[in-house]
Amino acid sequence: MNFDELLKRRTVRRFLQKEIPVEKLKKILEAARRASCARNAQRLRYIAAVSTQKVEEIFPHTAYAGSVSPRRNPVPGVTAPKAFIAVYGTEEPDNMLYADAGAAIQSMEFTAWEEGIGSCWIGSFSKEKVAAILGVEKSRLLFLVALGWKGEDPVMEDIPSGGSPKYFLDEKDVLHIPKYTVDALTKWV
């Protein structure tokens, strides 16, 4: 897939109930380790939660698509993620570590998509509960990425002048993601 095509990737919150092969998860993590990071310090670490037990333990502590809640909450055994990758720091996070995490997660999302796997970057979860489940320090836990074979196809569209960035579900239960145009976002000097 060329990168123009890959840029059509969108967040997925409905997953097929089919295992993700370990090699595909390793490929996704390979993208993370190659991502840009400040001073090449590589202060991010990963926990791949792949066992049914761990995935089921984590799931109730994660939240999805607040604006259309509860309509895009994955359903255990029906549309729930099949794996989570937790992203945490080797030290207490600063702004730059959050930026590093964004770069690593975006890279993982592209690789996943190219393999047919959908992802949902989760910032809204119980850090306390998930840190305890994974055995990491709560203050160093940054994000989760939920993963599974794609079970929906959200649609991106341009925001017209004066329009809203709020995402919505249409009458066919398709998620629409409005995005500002380059012209609306950019000044040239």
Next chain:
Amino acid sequence: MNFDELLKRRTVRRFLQKEIPVEKLKKILEAARRASCARNAQRLRYIAAVSTQKVEEIFPHTAYAGSVSPRRNPVPGVTAPKAFIAVYGTEEPDNMLYADAGAAIQSMEFTAWEEGIGSCWIGSFSKEKVAAILGVEKSRLLFLVALGWKGEDPVMEDIPSGGSPKYFLDEKDVLHIPKYTVDALTKWV
């Protein structure tokens, strides 16, 4: 270019002195607007500094590759960037906005690379000076991305057990970027 190939992208700090067509910069910004962001709130904005005057004004306030300084400082008129994209927030930045910026910048870097354009994500610059040059609020200015046609080919390599992540220049003046392996970075549960 498929994404596996694109993941070989590395930061570039030596640029050819050839203009970057505006369409290529627009394509790079298109990648930014499509990036993942928290709640689809789209709180990032961009200033594309492309005029010779603005690029030359910004350049002295940016820093490059501290560990091999000054050997990878671009030289004005010889290896300096031909454009900067400044990334700033519509509001005072929080951790999540830094993560959004990481995702957007990583996406821009991939698109640039696919077009033959190298990039250097810059966190080390005088926010005060650059904010004044660009007419944005210093506290909302997050990062700069330096851009130009690629004038070097840095090499990534795996860090052996017990090895250092410190990047270095070899005797042929090639930059080497050691990266931890997936096995070294990941726990599976």
